[in-house]
Amino acid sequence: ENNIVRPKGYKVSWHSNPEIEKHHFGHAHPMKPWRLTLAKGLIMSYGMHTAMDTYVSRLATREELEDFHSEDYLDYLKTAMVAMPDDETPKDYNLGGSDCPIFEGLFNYCSMYAGASIDAARKLCNNESDIAINWSGGLHHAKKAEASGFCYVNDIVLAILQLLRKHPRVLYIDIDVHHGDGVEEAFWSTDRVMTLSMHKYDGLNFFPGTGDLDRTGPDSEGNPGAHHAINVPLSDGINDEQYVWLFKTIVGRCVDKFQPTAIVLQCGADSLAGDRLGRFNVQVQGHGTCVAYCKSLNIPLLLVGGGGYTPRNVARAWAHETSIAIGCDADLDPLIPEHTPYREHFRHNTLFPTLEQILGEPRVNRNTKKKLDEIVSTITEQLRFVNA
Numbered sequence: 001e002n003n004i005v006r007p008k009g010y011k012v013s014w015h016s017n018p019e020i021e022k023h024h025f026g027h028a029h030p031m032k033p034w035r036l037t038l039a040k041g042l043i044m045s046y047g048m049h050t051a052m053d054t055y056v057s058r059l060a061t062r063e064e065l066e067d068f069h070s071e072d073y074l075d076y077l078k079t080a081m082v083a084m085p086d087d088e089t090p091k092d093y094n095l096g097g098s099d100c101p102i103f104e105g106l107f108n109y110c111s112m113y114a115g116a117s118i119d120a121a122r123k124l125c126n127n128e129s130d131i132a133i134n135w136s137g138g139l140h141h142a143k144k145a146e147a148s149g150f151c152y153v154n155d156i157v158l159a160i161l162q163l164l165r166k167h168p169r170v171l172y173i174d175i176d177v178h179h180g181d182g183v184e185e186a187f188w189s190t191d192r193v194m195t196l197s198m199h200k201y202d203g204l205n206f207f208p209g210t211g212d213l214d215r216t217g218p219d220s221e222g223n224p225g226a227h228h229a230i231n232v233p234l235s236d237g238i239n240d241e242q243y244v245w246l247f248k249t250i251v252g253r254c255v256d257k258f259q260p261t262a263i264v265l266q267c268g269a270d271s272l273a274g275d276r277l278g279r280f281n282v283q284v285q286g287h288g289t290c291v292a293y294c295k296s297l298n299i300p301l302l303l304v305g306g307g308g309y310t311p312r313n314v315a316r317a318w319a320h321e322t323s324i325a326i327g328c329d330a331d332l333d334p335l336i337p338e339h340t341p342y343r344e345h346f347r348h349n350t351l352f353p354t355l356e357q358i359l360g361e362p363r364v365n366r367n368t369k370k371k372l373d374e375i376v377s378t379i380t381e382q383l384r385f386v387n388a
């Protein structure tokens with residue numbers, strides 16, 4: 001048995017609900033809520049639950065969902081019926097196509113992951129937690145009245161709206177391999193939220209097709225949201241060293257200029273090497289270093305999940321990142337405990353497989369030093385227009 005010591009005076013809350021994990025998007029669909037079962041099993045087999053305040057999250061109320069989403073969209077989401085099996089065409093509100101299928105229990109699924117993020121944000125607001133975690137959230141593509149890219153309700157926007165009740169400035173950081181378009185759009189016209197997304201960008205060839213470097217906020221003169229959207233477009237095969245350097249450099253400068261009083265970090269695990277949809281060579285270590293860096297800033301921190309389509313790697317990353325939040329990462333044996341549920345799913349039995357173990361052959365890295373330097377200097381220029 002592992003014994004995790006709870007670091008004194010440092011509070012982490014973990015918000016989850018096992019009901020969420022039971023939903024199915026359909027057999028061919030890459031989004032598997034079951035990955036949360038795998039992650040939870042790993043977190044608990046290391047004994048990390050004993051070092052956090054754990055909460056079984058509740059359903060978000062209709063009123064809470066209406067803080068961002070339109071009434072007519074929520075009505076439709078609640079009553080939408082499972083479509084005919086071979087119907088591939090999205091209907092109203094982009095619901096019912098292959099990306100955002102209507103499945104059994106859809107509205108409960110959405111209300112549960114949103115409830116968890118709202119609860120987590122409230123723990124930070126009333127200083128009951130220093131870090132609050134909801135691995136079932138992070139669904140960054142959902143719009144006010146539209147589903148998009150496996151996301152139906154935008155729990156991140158709802159959580160940030162909670163934080164804004166107490167906090168003057170919130171920094172949103174998104175390390176999912178996809179552009180965090182829904183959150184960016186929601187806060188496009190305000191200077192109280194700065195959004196920063198790192199993602200693969202290849203025009204319309206990679207979903208959702210937005211997030212180029214020059215997308216920085218409204219162009220209109222005097223709009224407070226101008227310059228408060230930050231986008232880091234990347235190419236295939238970026239490695240830990242480059243990714244962590246970019247993250248620390250850019251986040252460091254954003255924090256200096258914007259002086260956030262709360263941070264939301266979307267930890268989408270599809271930026272890891274070997275992801276079914278992703279294209280990067282980021283490893284569990286590098287992904288975790290981004291979380292460690294945010295923790296080191298000593299600003300209230302909300303950690304949410306997001307994408308992640310190779311369940312064993314999702315579980316590794318979010319278990320490792322939970323240990324960083326608690327402060328017990330150095331105490332974990334990288335060898336996955338014998339009694340871990342579904343241990344056979346973790347080939348190589350380690351939290352930190354090498355690139356060779358994950359991929360056989362790593363992807364070609366198409367990110368040049370010159371391009372990354374250009375990104376940093378363009379964003380540094382952009383930040384000259386930002387004040388706290």
Ligand code: V1S
Binds near residue numbers: 176
């Ligand atoms: N990339 C990708 C991808 N794969 C699928 C997909 C594959 C099989 C299925 F049965 C169903 C869907 N859809 C996509 C992307 C959406 C990616 C969403 C990422 C979500 C997140 O990780 O950021 C946060 C949770 N959709 C598309 O590329 C759109 C299409 C344009 C092409 C694919 N077809 C299925 C729909 C239209």
Ligand code: CA
Binds near residue numbers: 175176197199
């Ligand atoms: Ca991203």
Ligand code: ZN
Binds near residue numbers: 176177268307
């Ligand atoms: Zn993604």
